[in-house]
Amino acid sequence: MRRSRRVRFLSDSDIDSGEDDDDNEDDGDGEEGSSAARRWRRRMRMKCLSCKEEYGGGDAGTCRECYEEAGETKEELKREIDDLKSKVNFLRLLSVGPGPAGTSSVTRPCFYDVVLVASDSIDSADSECVSIPAHRAVLTSRSPVFRAMLENEMEESLSGTIKISDVSYDALRAFVNYLYTAEACLDEHMACDLLVLAEKYQVRYLKTYCEKYLMSRLNWENSLPIYAFAHQHGATSLLDAALSLIMDNMDKLSKQEDYMELVEKDPRVVVELYEAYLSKQVNTAASKDPKGVSRYSFQEKRYTHDMHMNNIIEHETTNGTEDPKTVNFFI
Structure with a gap:
């Protein structure tokens, strides 16, 4: 028993040496010694939880290669988590919920200072329900057109309302979401709508993204339109x-x-x-x-x-x- 506890911390070369010693032991031990050696070898060989490869008993739960890999990716994972937290915070700023008497209200304080409204909802009775709150700092940093609107004494800057024509509420929502998160969920129709908005407000990367998406869906049937x-x-x-x-x-x-x-x-x-x-x-x-x-x-x-x-x-x-x-x- 003492011997077994001591060799649990030996290296692989020591294990091989130990096996040779067992083979050279006095034949008087017989089958009992051989059986004990097999149990000892099984006990010393384990499988890595990550790559499922066998490793020596000196490692703890994972093989050395997987452990080193995990250490290298730790900083990358931390940056990714921080990035996701930032995006969640931005999305919270945009969250809109039903308020009293069917009007819209922000579910938590977000201090927005401008709203965007799709043109087909301006004259409707429930236009408040489809307005999208935003922040001047974000809009002006992402679009030169918004910057010109909001940094000068134009109607949009004075009223705090930007009316956007010929766009659906869903497309406008996706557009504002992209301005905050640099992400967009596309189908062919949405890609066309967002490309129009990206061109109008000079959001270059969004326009390129939509172009690439539409190119990937290009075929003879839709080539002409x-x-x-x-x-x-x-x-x-x-x-x-x-x-x-x-x-x-x-x-x-x-x-x-x-x-x-x-x-x-x-x-x-x-x-x-x-x-x-x-x-x-x-x-x-x-x-x-x-x-x-x-x-x-x-x-x-x-x-x-x-x-x-x-x-x-x-x-x-x-x-x-x-x-x-x-x-x-x-x-």
Whole structure:
């Protein structure tokens, strides 16, 4: 018994040595000695709680590698916890609950000094219920547009109310949440709404984040409306990605479900698509024939381009939407 208690703290090399000593013991011990040695070895080999690998009895609960790893990540975990605590505190500042007589009230003191209101709720009787409280310090630090509004003697600064047009309450809430936490939960519709707000209030990182999300969801079916959307809001990366996809499927463009709708709403975008395609074809031909592009090939592509332009002009004239500016643009 004494021997067993003493060797529990030996190193692995000592254990191996001990095993050799057991093997060389007097045969008189017989099977009893062999059985005791097996029990001793089982007792000395344990499994790490983290990696499940066996380790020597000198370590306490975890192997040395896992223990060292845990020490290295301790500071990272502490920073992450502090970060989460800060975000929770910010979210508490935004928490709004029902107050007396159906009005909104802040559930705990938060000292907000400005409210944001979506335009579709301004004239409604319960507009107070959908207003979002915020802090000038946060808004001005995150958006140059808010800074200009709130640091000068503009209406928003004097009244403490910022009315934001053409936005839903949910989108505005998500926008304010991003300003506080730098996080956003997106679907395609929300990504479009937040990109519009990010462009309007010059929140650059949010705009980039929404662009990347929409690029990850880009396919042939939604390429045309996304191209038009990116064109309207200056989303360059998203525009290039959608344009590349459309160029690769130009023969199917006029058959797209959204094609005629785009012709009616914004024919200039359709014209730009055909011009981009024509330019791409000419450049491709020039790269294959450095001494000069075949005139026949160029004229053939130009004829196809003009046919599409004539179809658009004819559609505009038939629907009575043609005006001098549009005609001059097409010519």
